[in-house]
Amino acid sequence: MMKVRRPRGTNDILPAETSNWQLIEAKIREICYRFGYQEIRTPIFEHTELFQRGIGETTDIVEKEMYTFLDRGRRSITLRPEGTASVVRAFIENKLYAAPLPAKLYYLGPMFRYEKPQAGRYRQFYQFGVEAIGSLDPVLDVEMIMLPIELYKECGLSNFDVHINSLGCPECRPQYRQALQERFMQIKDRFCKNCQARITRNPLRVLDCKSTKCQELAEGIPLITEYLCQECRTHFEQVIEYLNQLNMDYVLDPKLVRGFDYYTKTVFEIIVPTLGAQNAIGGGGRYDGLVEEIGGESLPAVGFAVGLDRLMLSLNQQDASVFPQINPEVYIAHFGGATKKMAVSLINELRKTGLWIEMDYLDRSLRAQMKSADRLNCNWVIIIGEDELAANAVKIRRMDTGSEDEVGMDAVIEYLMKHREENSNK
RNA sequence: GUGGGUAUAGCUCAGUUGGUUAGAGCGCCAGGUUGUGGCCCUGGAGGUCGCCGGUUCAAAUCCGGUUACUCACCCCA
Structure with a gap:
């Protein structure tokens, strides 16, 4: 008889580990309670169109990483590759904007991306995410950074860095993008192969290329922070002011770019340097255009997601003693x-x-x-x-x-x- | 999707230039102790050597393919 094995990139979480997962999940719920975020549970699959529109047609996720299939009614269905699009869809569909804004929501559960598996990267992985929909207040941007940090700290994680940046808005980002592109185009053939493609597709990505050659070529290039429009600049400054006021540690990282099209203004990423190539355990930012894009009225929003598998990896790597040993009495x-x-x-x-x-x-x-x-x-x-x-x-x-x-x-x-x-x- | 590495017992790993019945430690089970765990001693169970094919008198060992794992890239949590 043929042995049936688990599909590639999936994991069985065994009893020795599930108690740790439960502990972290309990911690998440407790912190969300304190911050005033309530759980929302959306379907694990959605109409494919939602992610195409929400995440962006040209992103890697939509182009090559989605689990998409036709159901028996010949509808195109996709296993959710991330949580934000679904939450925003549910927010609009259930008219949550009629309740006091901002809507403060969190979710917890599996996501699916068809990728080549590696440590900390699986085809079914687990995310915890938070969204605040309906306010432009930079205080919320700061809350989105503080909340996951609180989680990490309470789980006993210590060696992580917070990187933040502003990506501007549809007013100012295209100008920066064009300026970069023009500059890079002049010396295009001196960049690595990857970057040559990036220059036409997403020139901002050239900035965080790992090749030292490209790093050198990109030296002295104007940073996005110099191109921000007045509104974005003020917003970013306020975020930073609040972070300072609260004594938060962070790294200003003008080269930080993120993979989804929907991000505007503040973006951030939380890195565990010891984790290897898949070292981001959380990240997020503002997405002021997404609600409208998905068919709601124009409402600003901000959110983040935490990769629970990676959080678990870094906890086990550092000090598993945060997990109490449980045993029969x-x-x-x-x-x-x-x-x-x-x-x-x-x-x-x-x-x-x-x-x-x-x-x-x-x-x-x-x-x-x-x-x-x-x-x-x-x-x-x-x-x-x-x-x-x-x-x-x-x-x-x-x-x-x-x-x-x-x-x-x-x-x-x-x-x-x-x-x-x-x-x-x- | 691209490139590298790996695959032998439940776990961690040996296995010589291809050679007869594939080993160790840990774990598991039983006994030493007819009613007592940890330390010690004895014994036992457990393997189609990832899978398929090829070379050979002979393959865990060499070759090809394949699958899985792993690392890096792309990208992301």
Whole structure:
């Protein structure tokens, strides 16, 4: 029989890891609550057109990375490659603009891009994202930077850098773009192959080419910040002022460009330098034209997304101790005669305390059961043998010290609660 | 999509110029202890050597293809 394996670029997240994911997800919900963002759940697939219009026809994502197929009604459907377009669509479709603005929303879940997999880059990956729709206030831009940073910090991540830039707006960016293009065109053949293509397609990208040759050629080139229109300039200055006021660390990075067409004004990216090539664990920016583009009225908006797989990678890389070890509280060992029946009754009672209780399901020797309890890192083992059965009592063993008490059946919960308390007070 | 590397037990890895029954450590199971974990000792289970084809008397080993993983590029979270 042929072995069925998981599709390329997908991952099984196993029990050893899921508890970590749950912890991060809980942290996300907690922080969103404090910042006043509420969860929105949109479909995992949408009409293809949404992403074509939203993300931009000429972006890599739309050109070659979408999971697109025809459904049985011959509609073109696409698995979502990012979250913003869907959120904006849902915002318009459900008329959330009738509620007080800005709408403050967050989402959490899988995204899909048909890419060649690498560490930190998968075909199904997980993002947490936040969007604030309906305000131009630079305070929101700053909030979008603070929120993910808060998440990273509370997860115990320390070595990351925040890069920010402004990409201008439809007023000023085209002028800069043209200026760059004209300048580069004169010396086009001296650039690397990639950059020669970039010059016609997206000249801003030439600026962050990794080739030192291109870096040198691009030296002394005017920066976008010098081309910003008055409105964009003021907006950017205010963002920076607020960041300073709040003592946030950041790097002004005039070469920062992002991949979606919809970004305007503020863009930012959060980098973990030790992560390798896929080192951005979060990023976002303002998208003042997108709501209108998707068919709503003209409303400014700003948002970000965090790559949870990459966050998990960097946490494991640095210090996995942020994740508490979880283990059963009690293991019930039984052997012989009717002791199993007693164990079943006892486990049923003990579980009402809310603690994690385990027992032996394989009718193994006491020795084997002790070994299991040890491997599971149980704090206590309750031993029920024939003698205990006869005395209507159990032995309760502390696994760390090895000390053991005989306790009457009626007093087991009381005994455990009392000694757990003493232990945690130490 | 482009280029490089890798693929042997659940995990980490040995395996000589191609040679007979493919090994180790850890983990797992059982026993040493007829009722007690960690340390120690003994034994056991577990492999179509990623897959397909070729060369050869003979392939884990050489060759081709393929799939997966991995690193870099493109790009992105």
